[in-house]
Amino acid sequence: MNNLLMTKEEILIEALPYIQRYEGTTFVIKYGGAAMTEAKLKESFAKDVILLRKIGIRVVIVHGGGSAITSLSEKLGHTTNFHDGQRITDDDTLASVMMALVGTANKEIVRLINTNGGTAIGLAGMDGRLLSGSKMLHDGVDLGAVGKIDSVNTKLLDLLISDGAIPVIAPVAVGDEGELYNVNADFAAAAIASALHAEKLFYLTDTEGILTNGELVPTLTAEKAQQLITSGELSGGMVPKVSSAFEAIDSGVHKVHIINGTRKHSLLLEIFTNVGVGTQIIRSEGRPKGTAAQPKTKRDLIDFSTLDQTTLLELFKLSDMLKAHPEIKPLTGKSVAVLFQKPSLRTRISFEVGIAELGGTPVILGDESIGIGKRESVFDTAKVISRYCDAIIARVFGHDLIRELAEYADVPVVNALSDLLHPCQILGDAYTLYTHNKLHPGVKVAFIGDGNNVANSWIELAGIFPIHLAIACPKGFEPSATLIEQALAKGLSTIEILRDPYAAARGAEVLYSDVWTSMGQEDERSDRLKIFAAYQINAALLNVASPNACIMHCLPAHRGEEITDEMMGVPQSVIFEQAENRLHIQKAVLATLIGGDDVRAGHLSSRNGTHHEQTTTTVSH
Numbered sequence: 067m068n069n070l071l072m073t074k075e076e077i078l079i080e081a082l083p084y085i086q087r088y089e090g091t092t093f094v095i096k097y098g099g100a101a102m103t104e105a106k107l108k109e110s111f112a113k114d115v116i117l118l119r120k121i122g123i124r125v126v127i128v129h130g131g132g133s134a135i136t137s138l139s140e141k142l143g144h145t146t147n148f149h150d151g152q153r154i155t156d157d158d159t160l161a162s163v164m165m166a167l168v169g170t171a172n173k174e175i176v177r178l179i180n181t182n183g184g185t186a187i188g189l190a191g192m193d194g195r196l197l198s199g200s201k202m203l204h205d206g207v208d209l210g211a212v213g214k215i216d217s218v219n220t221k222l223l224d225l226l227i228s229d230g231a232i233p234v235i236a237p238v239a240v241g242d243e244g245e246l247y248n249v250n251a252d253f254a255a256a257a258i259a260s261a262l263h264a265e266k267l268f269y270l271t272d273t274e275g276i277l278t279n280g281e282l283v284p285t286l287t288a289e290k291a292q293q294l295i296t297s298g299e300l301s302g303g304m305v306p307k308v309s310s311a312f313e314a315i316d317s318g319v320h321k322v323h324i325i326n327g328t329r330k331h332s333l334l335l336e337i338f339t340n341v342g343v344g345t346q347i348i349r350s351e352g353r354p355k356g357t358a359a360q361p362k363t364k365r366d367l368i369d370f371s372t373l374d375q376t377t378l379l380e381l382f383k384l385s386d387m388l389k390a391h392p393e394i395k396p397l398t399g400k401s402v403a404v405l406f407q408k409p410s411l412r413t414r415i416s417f418e419v420g421i422a423e424l425g426g427t428p429v430i431l432g433d434e435s436i437g438i439g440k441r442e443s444v445f446d447t448a449k450v451i452s453r454y455c456d457a458i459i460a461r462v463f464g465h466d467l468i469r470e471l472a473e474y475a476d477v478p479v480v481n482a483l484s485d486l487l488h489p490c491q492i493l494g495d496a497y498t499l500y501t502h503n504k505l506h507p508g509v510k511v512a513f514i515g516d517g518n519n520v521a522n523s524w525i526e527l528a529g530i531f532p533i534h535l536a537i538a539c540p541k542g543f544e545p546s547a548t549l550i551e552q553a554l555a556k557g558l559s560t561i562e563i564l565r566d567p568y569a570a571a572r573g574a575e576v577l578y579s580d581v582w583t584s585m586g587q588e589d590e591r592s593d594r595l596k597i598f599a600a601y602q603i604n605a606a607l608l609n610v611a612s613p614n615a616c617i618m619h620c621l622p623a624h625r626g627e628e629i630t631d632e633m634m635g636v637p638q639s640v641i642f643e644q645a646e647n648r649l650h651i652q653k654a655v656l657a658t659l660i661g662g663d664d665v666r667a668g669h670l671s672s673r674n675g676t677h678h679e680q681t682t683t684t685v686s687h
């Protein structure tokens with residue numbers, strides 16, 4: 067599996083936009099659970115936070131220590147009493163809190179970070195009057211010295227942070243009379259993140275994030291949280307965690323993430339890779355504080371994370387149906403904004419024509435006119451377009467931008483290519499294979515060339531439909547290791563990363579190619595021409611493929627580079643069908659997203675009586 071690992075350069079380059087974006091911002095991390103007790107996880111956590119600090123992120127750690135307090139109390143022969151799952155903090159328990167939490171746990175974290183090369187400083191509420199608090203009742207019940215935080219000495223934290231230190235805070239607050247309060251670490255982290263106007267607040271837990279029926283909830287809005295609490299799907303310790311997360315968001319924290327602390331380096335994975343992990347908590351689809359909730363379930367197509375085989379086949383059937391019935395106009399009266407940060411022929415025309423054929427009005431916008439994220443904020447752009455249009459299609463550079471648009475827009479957002487993914491292309495390509503009866507389980511697809519956005523979307527497809535995907539690429543040009551890991555975890559497909567294009571092509575039923583130099587990489591073109599010279603679809607490669615092989619290319623093609631002129635036109639080539647099918651599949655996507663229930667109910671769901679949502683909500687940063 068070593069060849070699936072990303073090279074150091076790839077890792078660094080994927081991290082670059084995040085490093086640039088988060089430098090100088092504040093991250094508050096609630097540290098607890100297994101990440102705080104297991105030696106290997108402790109060390110990986112320490113290294114993660116040191117790395118964050120070294121690249122200019124202002125890191126603050128707030129830690130728990132519940133089990134250490136209980137076990138010390140037991141050793142001392144004190145009985146710990148709980149009311150409704152909440153610890154009653156009597157004088158003996160408070161003494162254990164001071165010893166186990168402020169003493170042992172706090173200093174152990176500080177020691178760990180300092181031994182690994184960081185500069186951590188341990189603090190509790192009484193140090194420099196860091197956390198001022200007062201008594202808190204639990205549903206009207208007095209739990210002893212249990213308190214809440216009323217104010218945070220941010221000046222002290224700023225002083226330490228600006229000197230390069232990582233404050234490590236034990237959640238004990240001090241009252242007006244000098245009395246001490248034991249504060250729930252989740253609440254303390256939220257209060258501290260709010261006071262510091264943190265960019266992000268992380269809760270490290272022992273689960274993947276928020277789960278319902280064993281499935282990860284990638285994005286949790288306030289409405290969704292309320293539904294889950296009402297239905298009992300969200301319960302126990304997650305409820306106060308989620309409530310404190312929303313309080314933090316209302317106080318100006320940009321995003322809250324619940325991530326799995328039992329996974330090594332989960333913090334780095336969440337922060338610095340294109341594919342986030344865990345659950346992100348946002349107020350409500352980017353709605354500004356204080357504005358009324360809108361009763362709407364918005365669906366997007368950003369990636370394939372929640373698309374499944376059934377919904378994929380439903381999209382194919384709907385494409386067939388719309389092709390056969392041009393009189394069906396599910397987008398009548400609707401407008402769709404189509405934004406381009408990069409050039410396009412197929413995507414632009416297929417969306418423009420497709421929207422018009424469905425009865426809608428396309429509004430095509432080049433980046434020179436709207437300057438996404440430059441002329442005004444992404445938030446404002448998304449909100450304004452949502453007032454005029456019923457959906458947003460966008461082709462962007464950074465994948466983060468499409469995820470932000472999806473987060474802030476009040477209308478569905480479709481990814482029309484990002485540096486990471488090209489989902490519309492692969493939906494069209496899968497549909498092309500389907501129309502040729504070639505999309506059968508286990509079909510061998512050989513992708514020859516750069517492990518780019520198109521390769522990554524093939525990998526995502528392998529997560530929802532069983533294929534044998536063999537990607538041949540030069541060293542250092544592999545596709546996303548994270549996406550491979552996620553697709554393989556579904557247990558449907560085989561994915562191989564090979565150096566030898568012949569090994570990939572041998573017996574393949576699909577030979578697939580894309581440009582060696584993608585949009586945005588033009589400066590690397592002369593190097594890439596040399597590096598990729600052997601990764602060409604030509605007669606010799608076709609010769610080792612299956613006798614029924616078809617040749618595919620997403621286009622634009624550079625004849626004579628990644629594919630020979632001859633191979634573009636041989637009978638096995640379905641390349642121009644692929645281009646046409648972008649139109650049909652995207653019409654099905656649009657009809658499903660905004661076409662109204664008649665199209666969906668009549669032609670997607672009526673066969674089995676159930677409507678499957680086909681779009682995704684992604685984990686975003």
Ligand code: CP
Pocket residue numbers: 409410411412413414483491620621622
């Ligand atoms: N395949 C594809 O997306 O083509 P365009 O870049 O021309 O849109």
Ligand code: NVA
Pocket residue numbers: 483488518519520580581583584585620621622
């Ligand atoms: N990988 C190519 C795909 C073009 C449709 C690019 O991003 O430029």
